Amino acid sequence: MADNYSILVAIHALNYQGKEILGENWDNLFRDLKKALHEKGIVDQAGSDELLLVGFELPFTAFTSVLENLARLKIQYEWQESLGPLPLQIVFHLEKPGDLPTPLRDVKASLWDLLRYEEPYVSRALKLQWEQLKLVEKMPAHQFEDVGMGLYLLKLADLGAVRSIKLFPPRTLPLSGKLPPCFYCGMTTHRPADCPSKMLTMATQGIPHVGYLPVETIGDLFAKAFASQIKLDNILETGLTSFQIRQQLLLQVYVAYFDLNRIFQPRFLWNNAFSGYSKWKDLLKPETVTVDSHSLHLALDCLRVGQYGQAEELFVDESRRPKGRQFHATIGRAFIALELERESDMGHFLESAAALAGPEKEKIYISLLLARFYGLQDNSWKAEHTLDNVIAVDSDCADALYLQVQLMARDGIDEKGIRQLRRLVGDHKELFIAALMDPQLAAIAGPVEEVLLNRLEVQRQEAEGKIRQVREMVQDVATWFASDDETLTPTLADLAGLEQQFERGSYYDNLEVAGKAQGMLEFCYRLQEKKLDELHDAIKKASKSWEIHRNYWKPYPYKSFFKEFHEILVAGKETLDKVGVTAEKNMYGGLYRQSVEMLDGLDEGLLALNVLAKKMAWLKIFFDGLKLFGRKLVATEIALLVIGAVVVPIVAFWLAGTKAAGIIELVRNPWVQKQALIVVTVLVAPFIALIRTLWALMES
Numbered sequence: 001m002a003d004n005y006s007i008l009v010a011i012h013a014l015n016y017q018g019k020e021i022l023g024e025n026w027d028n029l030f031r032d033l034k035k036a037l038h039e040k041g042i043v044d045q046a047g048s049d050e051l052l053l054v055g056f057e058l059p060f061t062a063f064t065s066v067l068e069n070l071a072r073l074k075i076q077y078e079w080q081e082s083l084g085p086l087p088l089q090i091v092f093h094l095e096k097p098g099d100l101p102t103p104l105r106d107v108k109a110s111l112w113d114l115l116r117y118e119e120p121y122v123s124r125a126l127k128l129q130w131e132q133l134k135l136v137e138k139m140p141a142h143q144f145e146d147v148g149m150g151l152y153l154l155k156l157a158d159l160g161a162v163r164s165i166k167l168f169p170p171r172t173l174p175l176s177g178k179l180p181p182c183f184y185c186g187m188t189t190h191r192p193a194d195c196p197s198k199m200l201t202m203a204t205q206g207i208p209h210v211g212y213l214p215v216e217t218i219g220d221l222f223a224k225a226f227a228s229q230i231k232l233d234n235i236l237e238t239g240l241t242s243f244q245i246r247q248q249l250l251l252q253v254y255v256a257y258f259d260l261n262r263i264f265q266p267r268f269l270w271n272n273a274f275s276g277y278s279k280w281k282d283l284l285k286p287e288t289v290t291v292d293s294h295s296l297h298l299a300l301d302c303l304r305v306g307q308y309g310q311a312e313e314l315f316v317d318e319s320r321r322p323k324g325r326q327f328h329a330t331i332g333r334a335f336i337a338l339e340l341e342r343e344s345d346m347g348h349f350l351e352s353a354a355a356l357a358g359p360e361k362e363k364i365y366i367s368l369l370l371a372r373f374y375g376l377q378d379n380s381w382k383a384e385h386t387l388d389n390v391i392a393v394d395s396d397c398a399d400a401l402y403l404q405v406q407l408m409a410r411d412g413i414d415e416k417g418i419r420q421l422r423r424l425v426g427d428h429k430e431l432f433i434a435a436l437m438d439p440q441l442a443a444i445a446g447p448v449e450e451v452l453l454n455r456l457e458v459q460r461q462e463a464e465g466k467i468r469q470v471r472e473m474v475q476d477v478a479t480w481f482a483s484d485d486e487t488l489t490p491t492l493a494d495l496a497g498l499e500q501q502f503e504r505g506s507y508y509d510n511l512e513v514a515g516k517a518q519g520m521l522e523f524c525y526r527l528q529e530k531k532l533d534e535l536h537d538a539i540k541k542a543s544k545s546w547e548i549h550r551n552y553w554k555p556y557p558y559k560s561f562f563k564e565f566h567e568i569l570v571a572g573k574e575t576l577d578k579v580g581v582t583a584e585k586n587m588y589g590g591l592y593r594q595s596v597e598m599l600d601g602l603d604e605g606l607l608a609l610n611v612l613a614k615k616m617a618w619l620k621i622f623f624d625g626l627k628l629f630g631r632k633l634v635a636t637e638i639a640l641l642v643i644g645a646v647v648v649p650i651v652a653f654w655l656a657g658t659k660a661a662g663i664i665e666l667v668r669n670p671w672v673q674k675q676a677l678i679v680v681t682v683l684v685a686p687f688i689a690l691i692r693t694l695w696a697l698m699e700s
Contacts, residue, residue, distance in 0.1 A: 007062040007126070008095040009041070010104040011052040012112050014087035021086065025077045029086075032076075036069040039446030042415050051107040055095075057454040059126070060138045062092060064164035067120070071160075085117040091151065094126040094133075103149075111149045124150040167215060167436070167449040170223040174257065174439045181376060183338055184265045185258050186440055189229075193339035197258040197265045198304050199236040202284070206245055206256030207430050211508035215436065215456065218253055222437065225254040260434045263365070263399055264372050266335055270300050273328040278359035280394060293318065296325050299332055308336050327356040331369065347373060364390050368399055375407055383407055398428050406440045413444045422451050429511055456507060463502055463510040466517030470495055473524045479589025480531050487527070494520060532587060538599050539579055542606065546572050549609045558619055565612045568605045575602045628696060632689035637681050640688075 018026035030052070034043060037054045040061055044053035056062035070088070079086065089112055091104055102123070103109040115121055127144060141157035156162065177189030184195040210218060225232060232254045245251050262268050273296060274289045291297050299314030311332065318329040334349035350370050357363045367390040374383035384407060390400040402424055408417040425432040432455060435441060441448045474495055478488055498520070502513045550569055553559070559566065575598050582595045
């Protein structure tokens, strides 16, 4: 079984007993059952005539496919209740990649001896995941009975209530006519010359809008649109605007149908001709479209309104014009031949255009047109070969790969085709809508809807899971902020909007929800990282500040006056150690807030240290100045006394025998000397010492 499928259905057929009940019809019934299950599942080639193994992506689809088809075939082959149950033993098993092979794959396994005919059984692996797979909600009232060997009998209150989901019932409405499929759009109700798509432009598209509608709504509108087709065609003919499409859901769905095949329509020829890009993937960028050929533009307009003679002349003139767009003019002539129902001429012009193709956009375009042409001519081999040329140029060309799937649909799609379709609808949201509405896939509607249902469910679960992650993340991140912090207010508003968008339930909405939610998760992660960076920066800043205060404290000479300073230092060190250890742990909101609160307390302590440090500085200045003043005072007094002891005798010697002898007597007077000593030691020396002290303090 392919890795993509998770549900294995094993059906053991007791052929001998079956032939006794239905005779020759038994083999036909079993063959038809296998064929019917293959429509929505993949038949495992490891099975046999006695053991049918089928893989399904969705559990509920597995149940509905088996039970509905078995009931239908019993009626078809005229089974009667009096004949007893058909000898078919049915087991549903959840099989995961990497699991050991289940005994269900062995037709000779003893577990088959435990099972009753036609009764559905489930394996233990499936039963354990029953609620997670939402089967409790989807299945009618039921209960399990353990029969041993890891198997459980599924007892359903109403077996007939297990009905399959028709994802898009009106798919075949465009094929309700009797004409061949229109080259432009695929409808069988009109000829190409009358195709409504001719009135559309690349600016009037519905697919970008339709994806925002629930699938059920799209189906209802699709049915209404084709019931009102004449009215809608008249609207298209009078000229449709983008505003009208945005405003009217019915127009959105109707125009979206034509968008499925837009590359085969004249509007895309116009876009290919006038786009400034040479790469195929860039063609839909409208800002690069420049109409630089009046004759080609006018020719396409004439084609649109059915003036084929004038259109032909203009296309021919364009082909002959120097540096004219011969490639696009030749395709234009092919479209004229198409609308005039000259198929051979159309093929001739398309093949001529293929020889003229230059850039990548032209090679891919003409190959797709030729593949479409050959496909509608029932020449599948040529169509496939032409598409191979496209894939050789661009192996990821979604348009070519999807056209391959359309071609496969005619002969029955295989597992490779299903994988290709699954990849396309997963990678390109527009192709999900295309596969949903495309009538050309009607022949394989079962497998297609299985893929789409699975894609819808996967995308819904992804969106739901992302919203849950965002909700939990926002709640967690909120604990990193203070209660009055409004940083997360816009994020909470975005989350509410995201939840509302998810409730709308459309495919595009779920895609956007998943993308936006991922962006919100990344934003929350960045907020956490920012908070962690701020925390580490705050720790570094606090550590640096604490280190400065500690270095100031170490040599401080008057510690006994400031014991509080030391106590705050010790407490700060303990806080820093705790915060440092906490910051190295797996951080969460509560731990972060605890760290912030500890740092806030540390900051208060550091502020207190700043205040104390100022007081300590002034005290140190005072005591240091006092000691310096004392030293300066002693030195000054000694210096003055020495000066007095030396200078006075010298002055007395010089003044001896002069008129100033009286002064000498005065100086030698003990009382005067005593008073002079007092003045020097009490006034002069302290004043000089104070000046010297202040000067020294200023220099230091």
